[in-house]
Amino acid sequence: MQLMEFKLSQTEENYIKTIYSIEIHLGKSVSTNKIAEKLKTKASSVTDMIQKLSEKKLVNYKKYQGASLTSEGKSIAVKIVRRHRLWEVFLVNNLDYAWDEVHDLAEQLEHIKSKTLIDKLEAYLEYPTHDPHGDPIPDRNGNIEHHKNIMLSSAKVGENCQVIGVKDSSSSFLKFLDKTNIKLGSQLKIISIEDFDHSMIIENNGIQNSISNQISKNLFVKKY
Amino acid sequence: MQLMEFKLSQTEENYIKTIYSIEIHLGKSVSTNKIAEKLKTKASSVTDMIQKLSEKKLVNYKKYQGASLTSEGKSIAVKIVRRHRLWEVFLVNNLDYAWDEVHDLAEQLEHIKSKTLIDKLEAYLEYPTHDPHGDPIPDRNGNIEHHKNIMLSSAKVGENCQVIGVKDSSSSFLKFLDKTNIKLGSQLKIISIEDFDHSMIIENNGIQNSISNQISKNLFVKKY
DNA sequence: ATATAAATTTAGACAAGTCTAAAAAAAATT
DNA sequence: AATTTTTTTTAGACTTGTCTAAATTTATAT
Ligand SMILES: [Mn+2]
Ligand SMILES: [Mn+2]
Ligand SMILES: [Mn+2]
Ligand SMILES: [Mn+2]
Numbered sequence: 001m002q003l004m005e006f007k008l009s010q011t012e013e014n015y016i017k018t019i020y021s022i023e024i025h026l027g028k029s030v031s032t033n034k035i036a037e038k039l040k041t042k043a044s045s046v047t048d049m050i051q052k053l054s055e056k057k058l059v060n061y062k063k064y065q066g067a068s069l070t071s072e073g074k075s076i077a078v079k080i081v082r083r084h085r086l087w088e089v090f091l092v093n094n095l096d097y098a099w100d101e102v103h104d105l106a107e108q109l110e111h112i113k114s115k116t117l118i119d120k121l122e123a124y125l126e127y128p129t130h131d132p133h134g135d136p137i138p139d140r141n142g143n144i145e146h147h148k149n150i151m152l153s154s155a156k157v158g159e160n161c162q163v164i165g166v167k168d169s170s171s172s173f174l175k176f177l178d179k180t181n182i183k184l185g186s187q188l189k190i191i192s193i194e195d196f197d198h199s200m201i202i203e204n205n206g207i208q209n210s211i212s213n214q215i216s217k218n219l220f221v222k223k224y
Numbered sequence: 225m226q227l228m229e230f231k232l233s234q235t236e237e238n239y240i241k242t243i244y245s246i247e248i249h250l251g252k253s254v255s256t257n258k259i260a261e262k263l264k265t266k267a268s269s270v271t272d273m274i275q276k277l278s279e280k281k282l283v284n285y286k287k288y289q290g291a292s293l294t295s296e297g298k299s300i301a302v303k304i305v306r307r308h309r310l311w312e313v314f315l316v317n318n319l320d321y322a323w324d325e326v327h328d329l330a331e332q333l334e335h336i337k338s339k340t341l342i343d344k345l346e347a348y349l350e351y352p353t354h355d356p357h358g359d360p361i362p363d364r365n366g367n368i369e370h371h372k373n374i375m376l377s378s379a380k381v382g383e384n385c386q387v388i389g390v391k392d393s394s395s396s397f398l399k400f401l402d403k404t405n406i407k408l409g410s411q412l413k414i415i416s417i418e419d420f421d422h423s424m425i426i427e428n429n430g431i432q433n434s435i436s437n438q439i440s441k442n443l444f445v446k447k448y
Numbered sequence: 449a450t451a452t453a454a455a456t457t458t459a460g461a462c463a464a465g466t467c468t469a470a471a472a473a474a475a476a477t478t
Numbered sequence: 479a480a481t482t483t484t485t486t487t488t489a490g491a492c493t494t495g496t497c498t499a500a501a502t503t504t505a506t507a508t
Contacts, residue, residue: 011495032456045496047457052494064456064503095344108336114329120319235465256486269466271487276464288473288486 006056006076010111013080014039015049016058017110019069020077029066075142082138083118084110085131090121092132099132100174133174134165134184134220152188153198153216155223161188165220173218180209188221230280230300234335237304238263239273240282241334243293244301253290299366306362307342308334309355314345316356323356324398357398358389358408358444376412377422377440379447385412389444397442404433412445 008016018038022030032050036043054061058073069077087109091102119140122128129145130136136145147165155161163186166173177183182204191201191208198213232240242262246254256274260267278285282297293301311333315326343364346352353369354360360369371389379385387410390397401407406428415425415432422437 009494033454041495042497043456044458044498048495051457066456095341095348097340097344105336105338105341108338112329112332114332116321117319117329120321124319233464257484265465266467267486268468268488272465275487290486 006058007113008076012049012053013076013111015046015053016069016073016077017080017084019050019059019067020074020081023068029060029068031066035067078138078142078144080110081144082140082142083112085135085137086118086121086125086128088131088133089125089128089137093125093128098174098178100169100171100178102132103169103171130165130184132184133169134163147220148222150221150223151217152200152211152219152221153213155190155200155216155221157190157193159190159223161190161221161223162186163188163219164222167218167220173215176215180211181205181207182219187224230282231337232300236273236277237300237335239270239277240293240297240301241304241308243274243283243291244298244305247292253284253292255290259291302362302366302368304334305368306364306366307336309359309361310342310345310349310352312355312357313349313352313361317349317352322398322402324393324395324402326356327393327395354389354408356408357393358387371444372446374445374447375441376424376435376443376445377437379414379424379440379445381414381417383414383447385414385445385447386410387412387443388446391442391444397439400439404435405429405431406443411448 015035018035019030022034022038026034032043032046035046035050039046050059050061050067053059053073054067057070058076060068060070084106087106088102091097091105092099097105122137122140128137136147138144151167152161152163163182163184165184166177182188186204189203191203193200198216200211200213200216201208202211203209239259242259243254246258246262250258256267256270259274260270263270274283274285274291277283277297278291281294282300284292284294308330311330312326315321315329316323321329346361346364352361360371362368375391376385376387387406387408389408390401406412410428413427415427417424422440424435424437424440425432426435427433
């Protein structure tokens with residue numbers, strides 16, 4: 001059966017993307033309330049929409065059992081994520097936005113409909129593999145690299161880590177990182193870990209800083 | 225009275241832009257039917273919308289008298305035109321689209337809401353003054369150059385003209401120009417004009433071509 | 449096992465924008 | 479001036495997506 005081309009509304013796309021991101025995160029089907037919370041809408045509205053998406057075979061749904069994406073729904077979600085992240089790259093690399101400023105704009109731009117636009121944008125940006133927050137960009141066929149979930153918080157004293165992504169993309173978190181001079185690529189050495197609250201002293205560029213567990217739990221790193 | 229910031233829907237913006245372009249063209253208030261035709265909607269829908277825009281003081285409206293933009297409405301329209309044309313420049317200059325492919329995409333992109341995006345895009349594009357069809361781009365204060373309405377059709381035998389814009393931006397017209405090797409900046413010499421149908425023989429880059437009146441009426445030129 | 453609490457779904461209403469059909473006004477013809 | 483035609487407006491219905499309030503189901507706690 002060939003992939004039908006769907007013309008989805010902006011709203012439908014937002015629901016699909018939201019279900020996708022929660023499902024990835026939790027690894028199981030997504031509750032009505034979770035979706036409502038993330039979309040800042042009401043549970044009753046969510047029920048309506050997932051029933052509609054279920055009729056379109058984009059969502060698996062049984063009453064009171066939560067929702068999960070079908071493979072077709074997942075493939076649409078990945079396309080939306082691809083558009084979102086490529087636009088974020090453009091905004092940061094070309095238009096000189098800071099990494100904490102681009103999310104809301106990308107939320108709009110990801111819904112622009114065109115058969116050719118995103119591939120042309122990707123070529124213009126020279127095929128970036130990650131967005132400004134370190135998240136992988138799916139390729140044109142929907143293949144997406146798996147984020148290895150190593151958080152800074154799991155590192156041990158004496159280890160060296162390189163920052164490769166942020167879990168929380170909120171402006172307040174990103175601005176804190178700017179202030180502390182932590183960016184993608186930063187090389188951090190764990191000097192010590194406080195038993196009581198799991199805060200860490202890290203060395204970054206020769207400078208030592210204390211970092212709360214709240215922070216270290218939101219930084220993806222790779223050890224080296 | 226200070227300029228209120230309006231949050232208009234995409235639909236409202238499209239009505240305003242449509243009224244603007246017809247009003248500019250005709251120089252008088254715009255009939256319900258004309259708007260309906262251009263927006264491919266029904267007259268009754270148009271009546272509803274212009275009444276709504278009238279309540280918002282963006283449109284002057286008296287029953288059965290057609291609609292015209294207030295100065296506030298006009299200022300909004302110019303902003304939309306600015307966004308449209310800057311996006312068209314980006315699509316052609318940076319993403320390698322042809323000039324006949326960008327209109328529908330710009331129709332979507334012009335509705336992206338942001339206080340900063342368009343000025344940043346304009347800077348990135350290095351402050352272009354005209355879009356790919358030769359139409360002037362309003363500056364950030366809403367000032368827009370007046371197109372001098374000299375059409376190629378009004379040129380006389382022996383005169384030299386430079387193409388500076390197209391009146392019709394339809395894909396079929398633009399593709400015809402591509403085929404005939406006429407582009408913005410092309411220098412045309414009028415070799416002869418046929419009395420019967422006002423078709424012209426023009427010389428372009430050393431090559432002579434016959435051009436119908438339909439064509440010459442849709443090319444903005446300046447004489448030199 | 450029952451009672452209580454929490455989550456989910458249904459029912460009914462509303463706003464935005466659209467449409468068709470009918471009524472009213474304006475314009476064009478005779 | 480009266481009639482016909484065209485344009486515009488109104489009335490009522492429909493769609494998408496939202497909400498509140500009430501009903502139902504599932505989960506939790508006694
Ligand atoms: Mn984002
Ligand atoms: Mn991102
Ligand atoms: Mn255009
Ligand atoms: Mn244009």
